Amino acid sequence: MSVRALYSLMQSGEARLGGGEGMQGIYGSITQASMSRVLDALAAETALGPDSVMLDVGAGLGRPLMHALVSHDIKRAVGIELDDVKVAKARALVRNIDRANRIDGRQLAPCIDYVCSDIADAKAVHTDDVTHCYSFWEGVPPDAKEAFGRLVQKSDAVQGVAVVQRAVRGESPEQCMHGWGFGSLVLVNTFAVSMAGSGRKMTAYIFRRDSGVLTPSPRTLPLEEFCTPKTQETVTDDATPRDRAKAPKRRRLSL
Template identity: 30%
Template sequence: MAPIVAVGEDAVSSENVTFDSRKRKSQNTKLKSNAATPVSNKKRARLSIGTPGKVTPLADIREREVERTFTEHEVSEVYKAIRKQTGSLGGNAAGGAIYGEITQASFQRVVDYLKEFCELSESSRFIDVGSGLGKPNFHVAVDPGVQLSYGIELEELRWHLSLHNLRSVLSLESQRLKPVSTVFTAGDITHAHTFEPFSHVYSFDVGFPPDVMDKMALMFNRSSAKYYASFHAPRKVVDMYGFAVENIGRVATSMAGSSEGHQCYFYRRLASTGGDKKVKNDKVEAQVSSVSNDINSWIDVDPLFSKGIELLKGGREGMIEWVIDFFAQANAGRTRRQKRELRERPIDSYYPTVKSHVLATTKGKSTEKRAKRKIKLFV
């Protein structure tokens, strides 16, 4: 029996040696693998077992790309709401004025240029003269999200359409928590004295009459506005109408529903002018009212724009309520002071016509013929 026990002990000892050697080998391989594995991977391996990992911030370029994607989506959502409300071409183009609806992609190029070269930012105050349905105003209210986006329109029907669009856009889920910065009014821009408090003036002015452009040049030169975006070439804006600006670039645009295209020119105020209207023109200073506003309290606001800016004080709910109340009164047939002011100068009077002259000459000729006939009869 003794030899058997000895054999068993030797077997056990040999097995222990083999087990220890295997254990050492496995430990050595683990050490080698650990040495080859980066520290970051080891952390991920440990944290992946039901433990939330550490959030790695995006790079600046990637962060801007993501932000841009969200902004483009929001802009497209706004345009979709406008198309649903007033159609892709913008409803009826009644009246004698020339209307143009720039495509979303084209105006995005305009906005990109304004942001890169014309200091358009979240602190800018933007006005669209002849705002129509309000697409440019809605666009800059989202990208870059300007402080004030003001639209003024002479044609009453298109102003009504812009109010419908405003109510529709403000009802979007993406706009519920945002401060209201967009407002539309009906009025004649020639009734204003300055472009205060705006920093950027935009206008699809292809069909603007010369007397309106002359008045806008005087207003711009009196104001502190620094940039003007126009669809007139420098020879007209600078040489003919007298804007105190210099051309800094242009962007090609296309129109919705047609193959027509126009160049949008960008102008910057000359360094020698601007911001000194109080010294140059005391009459203008007396006619500019000071408005203390919850929206960063602008100092000088032209009376023509003060009513629209006052509407922004009511916020989103107040603006929607005002639009609903306005259409309720309009549908009830009640007159409004703004309508009476709008009718002071008919839209046809802005455009030179020869009808009255032709009628006068034809009447004169007909009376002469009748007189000759009468003379012949008496003879």
């Protein structure tokens, strides 16, 4: 199945299920073209491919996971989602897509585990073999970001992390992630992405796991995009005073 055919099936399937609304959390996805760019960057910079296991924190209806299974033929996908309505819709959606696609290629449902849980309570979820993580974490609360950070930091297997959010201001993205407890990540790419439906602009940050010290990669992209030294305010736009207190002190990064 092509990615285009997948998105067409996702759209018709979601329309039948009543869209992405649920009972909790904000829902939204980035466009097919934007998600392709995120996955291609993870592949180019962090070796996303057929041996990879991808986790989506706040998986919604599972669009990014199904996209990765089809476009990059990843081995397995895990979606953690707080909202049981969205989890039920995600399971129904992938079953319907498989039914419509019985002849043409890989069945997706057997390759995806949807777990209905708050990421902060997801100790029982099997994530030991997760190699790549994605989160469109706009609206995801700080304690969930910290739980995600702990999961990445304690993993030996994670190679790449992609997050989509509003542009980071007043701090480098690496320091932001460090502040959320992700340990040492190197920013290897960043670019604007668009939300499906509204077209609202967000920013994708692609990180590679780094075993060394917090050092920007030579490929780190325009610092002025996310370092605004005159402003004092935020780690991320939705940071709380507690997050700011916990965030590492700002320093200018030099290339």
